[in-house]
Amino acid sequence: MSDAPALHVAGLSHDWGRKPALRDVGFRVEKGRFCALLGPNGAGKSTLMSVLTGLIRPAPGVVTISGHDMARARRKALAEIGVVFQQPTLDLDRSVRANLRYFAALHGLGSKLADRRISEALDRLGMAERAEEKLRALNGGHRRRMEIARALLHRPRLLLLDEPTVGLDAPARSAITAHVHQLAQDGIAVLWATHLADELRPEDLVVVLQKGQVKEQGDVRGLSKNGLLADWFSQAMGETA
Ligand SMILES: Nc1ncnc2c1ncn2[C@@H]1O[C@H](COP(=O)(O)OP(=O)(O)OP(=O)(O)O)[C@@H](O)[C@H]1O
Numbered sequence: 302m303s304d305a306p307a308l309h310v311a312g313l314s315h316d317w318g319r320k321p322a323l324r325d326v327g328f329r330v331e332k333g334r335f336c337a338l339l340g341p342n343g344a345g346k347s348t349l350m351s352v353l354t355g356l357i358r359p360a361p362g363v364v365t366i367s368g369h370d371m372a373r374a375r376r377k378a379l380a381e382i383g384v385v386f387q388q389p390t391l392d393l394d395r396s397v398r399a400n401l402r403y404f405a406a407l408h409g410l411g412s413k414l415a416d417r418r419i420s421e422a423l424d425r426l427g428m429a430e431r432a433e434e435k436l437r438a439l440n441g442g443h444r445r446r447m448e449i450a451r452a453l454l455h456r457p458r459l460l461l462l463d464e465p466t467v468g469l470d471a472p473a474r475s476a477i478t479a480h481v482h483q484l485a486q487d488g489i490a491v492l493w494a495t496h497l498a499d500e501l502r503p504e505d506l507v508v509v510l511q512k513g514q515v516k517e518q519g520d521v522r523g524l525s526k527n528g529l530l531a532d533w534f535s536q537a538m539g540e541t542a
Pocket residue numbers: 317318320321322340341342343344345346347348349
């Protein structure tokens with residue numbers, strides 16, 4: 302399974318009632334790649350994230366995570382995913398450590414292993430001395446970093462982030478963006494939903510969704526050369542799908 306792409310999506314469609322939200326979507330993300338999922342409001346990004354996180358079933362279509370088919374080997378597929386949702390899902394009245402421990406337990410990590418990984422994660426974030434503080438005391442950027450660290454505790458191969466910089470100021474936004482690019486360089490695959498051009502780097506992959514369909518895909522460098530990406534961004538600002 303280790304040669305399989307971290308994420309493979311093929312022929313994926315979804316309707317909300319009679320309303321089509323995804324139409325024959327297909328793309329792949331290999332390990333170590335940062336892939337941006339772009340699209341104006343209503344393009345289908347959140348619906349796609351819901352399929353990838355197992356909240357709704359792909360029908361029709363195939364989703365495999367590190368070679369595990371989401372329909373046939375759902376638990377194995379989900380075990381390979383770390384998720385950071387658009388809305389924070391931290392308990393503000395519990396400590397940094399307690400939030401991380403709770404999540405580690407949900408993933409079935411034993412307490413010794415969990416504590417070791419939590420200490421490593423906090424050291425990496427330079428937050429070891431803040432472990433006993435309540436989440437409420439942290440600023441938005443630190444809370445987001447914590448959520449990313451939490452999503453990685455069970456060592457997934459694919460990290461999904463749904464517009465993770467919404468509500469952050471510019472320095473926090475660029476710090477989070479740099480942090481996640483570094484995670485990709487270290488070997489994880491990343492799918493990052495956004496509509497902000499400045500979060501992308503030339504080597505990143507891009508999948509552009511519009512009206513539920515993949516309109517463009519390729520690397521930022523290639524799509525920028527022929528002007529497609531700039532056209533898309535100027536078109537998409539303020540536009541709905
Ligand atoms: N739970 C739902 N029930 C019914 N329709 C939905 C639901 N969620 C999304 N839709 C519809 O599906 C289409 C795709 O929406 P989706 O939220 O996936 O797009 P998006 O790209 O994430 O947009 P945004 O950037 O605004 O979050 C839209 O027409 C939307 O109205």
